[in-house]
Amino acid sequence: xxxxKPEKYTDFSKPANRKLMEKTxxxxxSEFGKEYSIIIGGERVKLAKKFHSYNPSxxxxxxxxxxxADEATAEKAMGVxxxxxxxxxxxPAKVRAGYLFKVAEIMRKRRHELSACMIYETGKxxxxxxxxxxxxIDFCDYYAREALRYDKGAKxxxxxxxxxxxxxxxxxxxLVIPPWNFPLAILAGMTTAAFVAGNTVILKPSxxxxxxxxxxxxxxxxxxVPVGVVNFMPxxxxxAGDYLVRHPKTRLIAFTxxxxxxxxxxxxxxxxxxxxxxxxxxxxxxxxxxxIIVDSEADIDSAVYGAxxxxxxxxxxxxxxxxxxxxxxxxxxxxxAKFIPTVEAIKVGPVKHYENYMGPVINESAYxxxxxxxxxxxxxxxxxxxxxxxxxxxxxxxxxxxxxxxSKARIFQEEIFGPILAVSRARDYDHAIELVNDTEYxxxxxxYTKNSRKIEKAKREFFVGNLYINRKCxxxxxxxxPFGGFNMSGTDSKAGGPDYLMLFTQAKAIAEYxxxxxxxxxKPAPKAKKRRKK
Ligand code: NAD
Numbered sequence: 001x002x003x004x005k006p007e008k009y010t011d012f013s014k015p016a017n018r019k020l021m022e023k024t025x026x027x028x029x030s031e032f033g034k035e036y037s038i039i040i041g042g043e044r045v046k047l048a049k050k051f052h053s054y055n056p057s058x059x060x061x062x063x064x065x066x067x068x069a070d071e072a073t074a075e076k077a078m079g080v081x082x083x084x085x086x087x088x089x090x091x092p093a094k095v096r097a098g099y100l101f102k103v104a105e106i107m108r109k110r111r112h113e114l115s116a117c118m119i120y121e122t123g124k125x126x127x128x129x130x131x132x133x134x135x136x137i138d139f140c141d142y143y144a145r146e147a148l149r150y151d152k153g154a155k156x157x158x159x160x161x162x163x164x165x166x167x168x169x170x171x172x173x174x175l176v177i178p179p180w181n182f183p184l185a186i187l188a189g190m191t192t193a194a195f196v197a198g199n200t201v202i203l204k205p206s207x208x209x210x211x212x213x214x215x216x217x218x219x220x221x222x223x224x225v226p227v228g229v230v231n232f233m234p235x236x237x238x239x240a241g242d243y244l245v246r247h248p249k250t251r252l253i254a255f256t257x258x259x260x261x262x263x264x265x266x267x268x269x270x271x272x273x274x275x276x277x278x279x280x281x282x283x284x285x286x287x288x289x290x291x292i293i294v295d296s297e298a299d300i301d302s303a304v305y306g307a308x309x310x311x312x313x314x315x316x317x318x319x320x321x322x323x324x325x326x327x328x329x330x331x332x333x334x335x336x337a338k339f340i341p342t343v344e345a346i347k348v349g350p351v352k353h354y355e356n357y358m359g360p361v362i363n364e365s366a367y368x369x370x371x372x373x374x375x376x377x378x379x380x381x382x383x384x385x386x387x388x389x390x391x392x393x394x395x396x397x398x399x400x401x402x403x404x405x406x407s408k409a410r411i412f413q414e415e416i417f418g419p420i421l422a423v424s425r426a427r428d429y430d431h432a433i434e435l436v437n438d439t440e441y442x443x444x445x446x447x448y449t450k451n452s453r454k455i456e457k458a459k460r461e462f463f464v465g466n467l468y469i470n471r472k473c474x475x476x477x478x479x480x481x482p483f484g485g486f487n488m489s490g491t492d493s494k495a496g497g498p499d500y501l502m503l504f505t506q507a508k509a510i511a512e513y514x515x516x517x518x519x520x521x522x523k524p525a526p527k528a529k530k531r532r533k534k
Pocket of ligand 1: 048151177178179180181182186204205206207236237238239240241242245256257258259261262264265285286287288318319322415483484485489490
């Protein structure tokens with residue numbers, strides 16, 4: 001088997017690729033309004049209560065319709081997942097990994113279709129959507145190889161008279177709860193990691209991105225993953241989610257989302273229910289308030305580029321997005337003079353058009369939350385650019401920058417999750433490090449400096465799970481930048497890294513007595529060859 005290599009991105013500068021994407025966008029739009037079922041053990045379930053998913057680039061445009069799972073549906077899903085676990089847990093790792101390679105292959109073939117779904121349902125621009133599909137493919141290819149590696153077990157010291165082994169066995173039913181902002185990559189990553197390790201899955205996609213979830217489920221079925229291994233159950237987090245988090249038969253929960261929901265899940269899962277046999281495991285990857293330092297000894301042009309991409313790529317709706325920019329006082333004015341025109345030049349609009357770099361925020365409630373934070377920002381800092389909705393029929397907000405923000409300000413401390421950037425002055429590099437660490441989060445961060453002593457200090461003291469030096473703080477690659485944060489950013493699971501699959505397993509150590517090693521019978525000494533007489 002070839003070693004893992006990250007998937008290449010589509011080159012949209014080529015007219016042929018652009019044409020194909022445009023054709024696919026038209027095709028996906030022609031299918032808007034379809035109704036999708038809940039899928040439990042292969043059975044299609046329809047319910048009286050439904051909900052829609054919308055196109056945030058065009059207010060009110062329905063993308064697709066879904067069933068609102070309730071407690072009875074959740075119970076049904078649990079029953080099937082539990083039953084399926086009894087056979088799936090003993091399916092050889094090679095077979096399980098084979099399904100992941102198949103899923104990856106189908107995603108490659110349906111790549112533009114998946115991107116188009118994300119462009120419509122979650123407002124990703126073409127490049128961001130394409131990168132999301134690439135990451136989903138990478139997760140499958142990487143975790144399949146990882147499952148084969150874990151299947152070999154751990155290397156132990158062999159005690160005399162024993163055969164000593166440690167194997168990694170699955171845990172049980174895994175509840176997968178992904179966010180909408182990496183609607184394919186994170187959903188596929190958590191789901192495939194869970195089932196390739198031998199667990200069965202109840203997948204509850206975000207209510208803002210169930211369409212992409214349904215497409216993933218189609219691919220799982222196309223790859224002929226046995227029915228019941230993955231059960232697709234869209235529905236309200238607070239109802240179906242809470243019920244399953246509390247359920248005594250839930251063995252583990254793989255969650256990625258906000259701090260508030262993450263902590264709620266941790267708390268709920270921590271309460272032992274009657275009949276519960278285990279301590280539930282919770283993998284919770286949560287928010288961030290990520291910072292970039294631009295030092296007095298930085299390459300300013302490269303920092304301007306990195307800050308712009310990190311703050312406004314996908315409208316600042318990445319957990320890794322830069323939302324705090326810490327500038328050394330000595331370069332503050334020079335940096336801002338170059339940075340602000342590049343921010344003002346960002347094109348905002350419906351992302352089905354390739355030329356729009358920024359699309360809408362995810363929904364109406366996020367839009368109003370942005371406007372509220374802009375008002376707060378106006379009181380806490382100096383509005384430098386943006387600060388208003390952008391024209392158009394979607395939930396568009398102009399990229400917004402506030403200057404001279406104090407570290408105690410709300411816009412410096414709270415995760416806003418949109419295109420709003422707080423810029424602060426640091427007296428010197430030590431002060432800059434103090435400022436970046438003045439947060440309850442600890443997900444990503446970047447430092448721009450040419451000074452190697454300062455780089456070493458950042459490596460030691462900048463307290464984040466993913467630190468980047470002289471580059472943007474977004475865009476982690478599977479196998480290259482294992483991803484996860486400290487403190488209130490989560491459990492630091494390091495998705496896409498060599499330790500991740502272990503979280504979906506439990507280790508079983510076996511010592512088998514085989515008796516003393518038999519001494520090998522002594523071979524008779526070789527007879528001396530007779531010399532031939534010449
Ligand atoms: P969210 O917390 O609102 O929702 C996440 C998921 O939880 C959704 O599927 C939602 O339906 C579900 N949910 C809601 N209430 C629930 C409940 N009571 N019980 C069970 N499930 C429930 O987050 P979001 O808005 O979808 O995503 C954005 C957030 O995710 C941001 O805070 C972002 O930083 C974070 N995020 C973190 C990472 C990371 O790796 N650390 C990656 C992506 C996103």
